[in-house]
Amino acid sequence: MNTSKVKKIWENVKEELKQVVPASTFEPWIEPLEAISFEDNQFTLISGESFGIDYLKRTQYQAFLETFKKVLNQDIIVNFEVDEDLAKKIKKEKATELKKIEKKKQEEVEHKQALDNLSYLNSMNINLRYRFDNFVTDENNKIAKAAAQQVAENPTNLYNPLYIQGGSGLGKTHLMQAIGHHVIMKGNLKVRCIKTEDFINDYINSTCSTFTKGKSTTSSMNKFRNKYRNIDILLIDDIQFIENKKKCMDELFNTFDTLYNANKQIVLTSDKLPKDLPEIPTRLRTRFEQGLVVEIKPPKYETRVKILENFAKEKGFENLPQDVFEYIAKYKKDNVRELEGAFTKVSAFSNIEQEPITLKYAQKVLKLEELENKPTIDKVASVVADYFDVTVENFLSSARVQAISNARAIVCYIAREHLQLSYESIGNFLNKKHQTVMYSAEKIKKALKTNKELEKDLNKILKKLGL
Numbered sequence: 443m444n445t446s447k448v449k450k451i452w453e454n455v456k457e458e459l460k461q462v463v464p465a466s467t468f469e470p471w472i473e474p475l476e477a478i479s480f481e482d483n484q485f486t487l488i489s490g491e492s493f494g495i496d497y498l499k500r501t502q503y504q505a506f507l508e509t510f511k512k513v514l515n516q517d518i519i520v521n522f523e524v525d526e527d528l529a530k531k532i533k534k535e536k537a538t539e540l541k542k543i544e545k546k547k548q549e550e551v552e553h554k555q556a557l558d559n560l561s562y563l564n565s566m567n568i569n570l571r572y573r574f575d576n577f578v579t580d581e582n583n584k585i586a587k588a589a590a591q592q593v594a595e596n597p598t599n600l601y602n603p604l605y606i607q608g609g610s611g612l613g614k615t616h617l618m619q620a621i622g623h624h625v626i627m628k629g630n631l632k633v634r635c636i637k638t639e640d641f642i643n644d645y646i647n648s649t650c651s652t653f654t655k656g657k658s659t660t661s662s663m664n665k666f667r668n669k670y671r672n673i674d675i676l677l678i679d680d681i682q683f684i685e686n687k688k689k690c691m692d693e694l695f696n697t698f699d700t701l702y703n704a705n706k707q708i709v710l711t712s713d714k715l716p717k718d719l720p721e722i723p724t725r726l727r728t729r730f731e732q733g734l735v736v737e738i739k740p741p742k743y744e745t746r747v748k749i750l751e752n753f754a755k756e757k758g759f760e761n762l763p764q765d766v767f768e769y770i771a772k773y774k775k776d777n778v779r780e781l782e783g784a785f786t787k788v789s790a791f792s793n794i795e796q797e798p799i800t801l802k803y804a805q806k807v808l809k810l811e812e813l814e815n816k817p818t819i820d821k822v823a824s825v826v827a828d829y830f831d832v833t834v835e836n837f838l839s840s841a842r843v844q845a846i847s848n849a850r851a852i853v854c855y856i857a858r859e860h861l862q863l864s865y866e867s868i869g870n871f872l873n874k875k876h877q878t879v880m881y882s883a884e885k886i887k888k889a890l891k892t893n894k895e896l897e898k899d900l901n902k903i904l905k906k907l908g909l
Contacts, residue, residue: 611780
């Protein structure tokens with residue numbers, strides 16, 4: 443009988459044996475048997491295990507005879523043979539199969555861990571784009587990146603706290619969240635990543651819970667404190683916004699001390715150095731400075747080009763003309779957000795108008811040469827200050843005198859509408875939140891519809907600025 447028919451008979455017999463023989467016997471001793479011949483009413487099986495053959499002859503031979511008779515409808519003789527080469531083959535196959543099983547189990551564990559980590563990252567509002575591998579470095583940010591990577595690898599052992607300072611859109615948040623991303627993907631530490639505004643709002647909600655939820659303030663405050671203290675790493679973005687929030691600063695001080703004394707890592711970002719936060723108490727400000735303070739400065743031209751190349755690839759654009767990136771990088775010097783925003787605008791227009799992205803097309807959409815000839819925000823602030831007989835320092839202060847407030851709002855309007863600056867970059871210059879800048883610019887825009895005197899003043903200022 444040919445080999446394929448012999449093997450088919452054996453497969454059928456095995457299925458029957460599986461029903462009557464215990465799994466503890468079937469799987470190790472019967473499953474590995476191989477059928478090699480069926481001649482002269484003798485069915486021969488081979489194995490690489492002599493012990494297994496002896497065991498089957500003693501305990502299961504009758505079951506073999508009865509099962510073969512059931513399948514073939516005749517009495518036969520069953521022979522068992524030992525083959526050493528087959529023994530080696532079976533042993534190798536078993537080892538290979540075991541490795542596959544172990545690998546599959548490990549992949550399932552890793553997959554589950556990855557899903558859990560992804561869920562955790564999302565719950566912490568960590569942007570999945572913000573990783574160390576796509577942070578482009580140069581002389582202006584390499585120290586900050588290196589420090590952040592070392593903190594991610596060895597929390598609390600090197601720099602605690604790590605304080606990252608830089609202007610808006612330069613990569614502070616990217617590095618801070620990259621630390622969280624790295625630590626969470628390793629899956630061994632509890633991380634909390636927040637904006638300072640979230641910390642303030644959580645604190646206010648906790649103190650007001652007596653009136654809103656009927657819970658005791660003590661209970662709500664304990665919950666708040668557990669949220670921010672029962673962790674391994676605390677990442678707080680834009681810490682400068684806690685200035686002038688006395689009770690919040692007190693709570694942050696106590697949270698800081700609790701974490702620090704428990705050997706937990708703290709990472710802070712700000713657009714100002716600790717020494718430039720005069721409204722923060724000395725006891726808190728000196729704690730910001732006791733670890734490592736690193737600065738990020740605007741990227742160099744070559745770095746801006748590389749950032750644009752990486753951003754384009756992430757968005758699915760391949761083989762775009764190099765001069766497109768060079769054109770945008772030449773004029774967008776202040777921060778990464780403006781770089782990416784300019785490219786996004788070009789790609790959006792390209793998609794809508796179904797035009798290829800070329801240097802000529804980018805120039806048509808962005809008109810950056812025209813913006814280059816416009817006055818700077820420093821110039822705008824200076825001219826507006828002179829016109830209303832105030833000082834630029836007044837704009838940068840927290841003064842709320844109406845004359846200063848109105849003049850500052852005009853600076854916001856001109857910078858936004860005529861210089862086309864982002865709210866964040868205007869706010870960065872004026873030491874104000876971008877929401878405040880947005881409100882001020884809109885207030886002037888709305889007032890111009892009815893206030894002829896304001897319109898006259900604005901036109902005189904624009905004329906002085908050459909706009």
